[in-house]
Structure formats: structure tokens, C-alpha cells
Amino acid sequence: MEERAEILTAGDASGNGMVFKITSASGVDVFGLATKNFYGGNWDLGPTWNYLVLAEKPFLVDTGRTGTLHSLLEMIAGTGFSLGDLDSIVLSHGHEDHDGGLPEIVSMTGASVKANPVYERLIKLQPDKVPEGIDKDFPPSCWHCIMPESFVENNCRKYHRNRNGLTIKNIFDPDNALGENIQVIALPGHSPDAVGILIDEDIFIVGDNVLPHISPSPTQIASFKLVSGIFPPEQSDVRQAFGLEAYLRSLKTMQRVGEAHPDILSLPGHRLYYYDQWNHFPLADRTREIIEHHITRCEGIMTVLENGPKTVKEIVTAHFEPSLLEGMGFYMAKNEILSHLELLVDCGDIQPVDGQYASRNGSGHFSSHIQSLEPW
Ligand SMILES: [Zn+2]
Ligand SMILES: [Zn+2]
Structure with a gap:
């Protein structure tokens, strides 16, 4: 430049x-x-x-x-x-x-x-x-x-x-x-x-x-x-x-x-x-x-869910630093988490249960799925 x-x-x-x-x-x-x-x-x-x-x-x-x-x-x-x-x-x-x-x-x-x-x-x-x-x-x-x-x-x-x-x-x-x-x-x-x-x-x-x-x-x-x-x-x-x-x-x-x-x-x-x-x-x-950043974020979410099902709000709060959740930051963080949750559900790694998300036997299909995605 x-x-x-x-x-x-x-x-x-x-x-x-x-x-x-x-x-x-x-x-x-x-x-x-x-x-x-x-x-x-x-x-x-x-x-x-x-x-x-x-x-x-x-x-x-x-x-x-x-x-x-x-x-x-x-x-x-x-x-x-x-x-x-x-x-x-x-x-x-x-x-x-x-x-x-x-x-x-x-x-x-x-x-x-x-x-x-x-x-x-x-x-x-x-x-x-x-x-x-x-x-x-x-x-x-x-x-x-x-x-x-x-x-x-x-x-x-x-x-x-x-x-x-x-x-x-x-x-x-x-x-x-x-x-x-x-x-x-x-x-x-x-x-x-x-x-x-x-x-x-x-x-x-x-x-x-x-x-x-x-x-x-x-x-x-x-x-x-x-x-x-x-x-x-x-x-x-x-x-x-x-x-x-x-x-x-x-x-x-x-x-x-x-x-x-x-x-x-x-x-x-x-x-x-x-x-x-x-x-x-x-x-x-x-x-x-x-x-790689998105793979790491998925890993982070799976770790948060290791100890049992959580709501989106609980996942957001556990995953992000408090300073990132101030004001509008919370909504940005929530949007970020929701799009990752969708991918994890699609991969069969988690499932929504009664307003919460639960890990499915700790599977981690997301990583190989992301690696295998093709360009447009
Ligand atoms: Zn812009
Ligand atoms: Zn933009």
C-alpha cells in the first residue's frame, strides 16, 4: 500500500x-x-x-x-x-x-x-x-x-x-x-x-x-x-x-x-x-x-455447552468479555452467536431444546464441515 x-x-x-x-x-x-x-x-x-x-x-x-x-x-x-x-x-x-x-x-x-x-x-x-x-x-x-x-x-x-x-x-x-x-x-x-x-x-x-x-x-x-x-x-x-x-x-x-x-x-x-x-x-x-476464527468460535460455544444446555443469552455472556457486551455490543454479540448456533445445529453438533441449546454427545462435526465447504 x-x-x-x-x-x-x-x-x-x-x-x-x-x-x-x-x-x-x-x-x-x-x-x-x-x-x-x-x-x-x-x-x-x-x-x-x-x-x-x-x-x-x-x-x-x-x-x-x-x-x-x-x-x-x-x-x-x-x-x-x-x-x-x-x-x-x-x-x-x-x-x-x-x-x-x-x-x-x-x-x-x-x-x-x-x-x-x-x-x-x-x-x-x-x-x-x-x-x-x-x-x-x-x-x-x-x-x-x-x-x-x-x-x-x-x-x-x-x-x-x-x-x-x-x-x-x-x-x-x-x-x-x-x-x-x-x-x-x-x-x-x-x-x-x-x-x-x-x-x-x-x-x-x-x-x-x-x-x-x-x-x-x-x-x-x-x-x-x-x-x-x-x-x-x-x-x-x-x-x-x-x-x-x-x-x-x-x-x-x-x-x-x-x-x-x-x-x-x-x-x-x-x-x-x-x-x-x-x-x-x-x-x-x-x-x-x-x-479459522469462526472454527474457534464454534469450539468456544461447544465448550460453553459442555456443562449442560444454555439459553442464547447465557452463551453470549459466557463466550464474550463483559466489555464487549456493553450497550449495543450485546446485540452484536448475540447476532454473532446466533449465526454460529445455526451452523452447529445444521451440522448435528447441538440441538435446540425448550428455548435452550444442548450439545449432542459432544460431537464436533462443524470443523470438518467448514473445512469441506466449497467456494461459490
Ligand atoms: Zn460497513
Ligand atoms: Zn456491512
């Missing part, structure tokens, strides 16, 4: 406000633009990294968190690029720290939006299909949301309404290709609509699918069960895009890219610059590390 990146604007120690430029093997300029994110204590992600790619048809990958578009536009202006030349906006995935500024920038520029078609299904309001007890103003992407009403009121309602009006082009449709030597790879799991963008097999915009220091949170199959009704029968395989297993397969897909191209430069959605330094990672090593 140090050798290849030209820093145009220095940011703070976490990378906030930083702008840099790198150039791909065939001469495509890629600008990295870091916009502010919420600070989440021990679960802090650091700023969101958005990327402006000056391919023949220039495109922007991600648009930061709601409320940060102004600074993103300033950064883009600072690169000398004129927004009027923007052909499309591509989404790495549909999390709010990546598409927050999207409706606004679309209405400003008229650029088209290209994303995984699963994204379009998840952002369109479907009031007649909202399950019992869930807010009618929520799109399917948020039917599993656990945030308190005060947060939703300030951060989400307007965002949902605005996103609902967007027209989304299918990024996998050859008519919507991003350019020569630019490949879009589906990487579901962290989010069911996640993709990676490979430029010249030299630069890989990986979004939140692999990050330095921190392990991206997996989705749950339970979330799919909530939204399954919004997908047409021909898209029934979307189920595969949810859960820890989907995520592990995406890690293996990225691992394969990393093994084929050991010098590839991965550009993540967070932490590219953090702790006052670049945090470049060899892709094959980092993906392997994260896969």
Missing part, C-alpha cells in the same frame, strides 16, 4: 477524511475516500471506505453513511473528477454505512445504480407482506432489526422512504457490465446482496466481506425465513445467500482469488487505514485467518 498509494489528503489516525489514489495494472485510477462512521466503542469499524473508479465509464463504489454525503462530494471534487461524468454507482452491499447517501447522490447526478438484484428486493417497501409485529415502514432488509424506536426515528425512516424510490440495475446482467477487465463477484453472507469488484485481477474492492483486524458479522438463516416471501419462486436459491455457511463460502471464494493472485491489492470497506497506519493484508492469509 505504502508504495502504491499516493495520499492526496491525510486523514486522522483512523483514516477519517483521507483521500488516496492508486492505479491498476492497465492504468485505471482508483481513489479511496473515507467518510465518517458512528463510533461503536469496542465494536468500532472505523470510517467507511468508498471508491471512485475511473474506468472508461467511471463509477463510484458506495456512498457512505447517511449524513456524510457532503464530505464525500467534497473529497470527489478534490480529486479533480467532475460528478457530471459519473456513469454509475455500484453498491458493495446494502448496509446503511455504505448506501446512506445513495438516494441523494442519484438525484443530484442522474447516475444509474448497479447492485446485486437481491438488494432491490430488500429495499422495496412491501407493507402487505410485513410479518406480524414489525413496523410497516420497514423494508424487508430491516424486518429483523433490533434497534430501539428512538434510533429508528432519527436514522431510518427517511432513509427507507428515499431508498424505496430508487431504480436498481442488475449488476450481473452483461448489459450493465462495468467495463473491460472488471469483474463482479457475488460474495453473500455478511449481507445477502454483497459483491466484490475485481479490477485487472490486480485491485479487488472487497467491501465488508473481508476486513483487517475485525471479523465481519455474518447474517442468519433466520433473517431469510422472515423475508422469504418477497422472493419469487425462481429466486428460491436466495436462501443460500444467508447465514454463516454462505459467508464461509464467500471467504473461500476470496481465498481462491488471493491464491491465484498473491500480489492482489484488497480494498476493504473499513480499516484500510487505522491505528495511524495502512493495514494491507495478503488476501489468502486473511481469509484463512477469518475462517
Whole structure:
């Protein structure tokens, strides 16, 4: 990174406000633009990294968190690029720290939006299909949301309404290709609509699918069960895009890219610059590390269950350090545990019994199961 990146604007120690430029093997300029994110204590992600790619048809990958578009536009202006030349906006995935500024920038520029078609299904309001007890103003992407009403009121309602009006082009449709030597790879799991963008097999915009220091949170199959009704029968395989297993397969897909191209430069959605330094990672090593991390987490859960059945809350409390469970930390930790429990149930290592989870004869099939998973 140090050798290849030209820093145009220095940011703070976490990378906030930083702008840099790198150039791909065939001469495509890629600008990295870091916009502010919420600070989440021990679960802090650091700023969101958005990327402006000056391919023949220039495109922007991600648009930061709601409320940060102004600074993103300033950064883009600072690169000398004129927004009027923007052909499309591509989404790495549909999390709010990546598409927050999207409706606004679309209405400003008229650029088209290209994303995984699963994204379009998840952002369109479907009031007649909202399950019992869930807010009618929520799109399917948020039917599993656990945030308190005060947060939703300030951060989400307007965002949902605005996103609902967007027209989304299918990024996998050859008519919507991003350019020569630019490949879009589906990487579901962290989010069911996640993709990676490979430029010249030299630069890989990986979004939140692999990050330095921190392990991206997996989705749950339970979330799919909530939204399954919004997908047409021909898209029934979307189920595969949810859960820890989907995520592990995406890690293996990225691992394969990393093994084929050991010098590839991965550009993540967070932490590219953090702790006052670049945090470049060899892709094959980092993906392997994260896969091992999930195996270790499964082992940890099995150990917690050795002394008898436990509720999810008891497992969360036994597995994580108390400092990680403060405030919203508890919900993040619970989400993490639930996706691992789903995989352990699927592997036959544990079973749900009366609101608790019980080990099944101390079996540990999960490890060989995870090892044997194939890339997509
Ligand atoms: Zn994300
Ligand atoms: Zn993110």
C-alpha cells in the first residue's frame, strides 16, 4: 500500500477524511475516500471506505453513511473528477454505512445504480407482506432489526422512504457490465446482496466481506425465513445467500482469488487505514485467518455447552468479555452467536431444546464441515 498509494489528503489516525489514489495494472485510477462512521466503542469499524473508479465509464463504489454525503462530494471534487461524468454507482452491499447517501447522490447526478438484484428486493417497501409485529415502514432488509424506536426515528425512516424510490440495475446482467477487465463477484453472507469488484485481477474492492483486524458479522438463516416471501419462486436459491455457511463460502471464494493472485491489492470497506497506519493484508492469509476464527468460535460455544444446555443469552455472556457486551455490543454479540448456533445445529453438533441449546454427545462435526465447504 505504502508504495502504491499516493495520499492526496491525510486523514486522522483512523483514516477519517483521507483521500488516496492508486492505479491498476492497465492504468485505471482508483481513489479511496473515507467518510465518517458512528463510533461503536469496542465494536468500532472505523470510517467507511468508498471508491471512485475511473474506468472508461467511471463509477463510484458506495456512498457512505447517511449524513456524510457532503464530505464525500467534497473529497470527489478534490480529486479533480467532475460528478457530471459519473456513469454509475455500484453498491458493495446494502448496509446503511455504505448506501446512506445513495438516494441523494442519484438525484443530484442522474447516475444509474448497479447492485446485486437481491438488494432491490430488500429495499422495496412491501407493507402487505410485513410479518406480524414489525413496523410497516420497514423494508424487508430491516424486518429483523433490533434497534430501539428512538434510533429508528432519527436514522431510518427517511432513509427507507428515499431508498424505496430508487431504480436498481442488475449488476450481473452483461448489459450493465462495468467495463473491460472488471469483474463482479457475488460474495453473500455478511449481507445477502454483497459483491466484490475485481479490477485487472490486480485491485479487488472487497467491501465488508473481508476486513483487517475485525471479523465481519455474518447474517442468519433466520433473517431469510422472515423475508422469504418477497422472493419469487425462481429466486428460491436466495436462501443460500444467508447465514454463516454462505459467508464461509464467500471467504473461500476470496481465498481462491488471493491464491491465484498473491500480489492482489484488497480494498476493504473499513480499516484500510487505522491505528495511524495502512493495514494491507495478503488476501489468502486473511481469509484463512477469518475462517479459522469462526472454527474457534464454534469450539468456544461447544465448550460453553459442555456443562449442560444454555439459553442464547447465557452463551453470549459466557463466550464474550463483559466489555464487549456493553450497550449495543450485546446485540452484536448475540447476532454473532446466533449465526454460529445455526451452523452447529445444521451440522448435528447441538440441538435446540425448550428455548435452550444442548450439545449432542459432544460431537464436533462443524470443523470438518467448514473445512469441506466449497467456494461459490
Ligand atoms: Zn456491512
Ligand atoms: Zn460497513
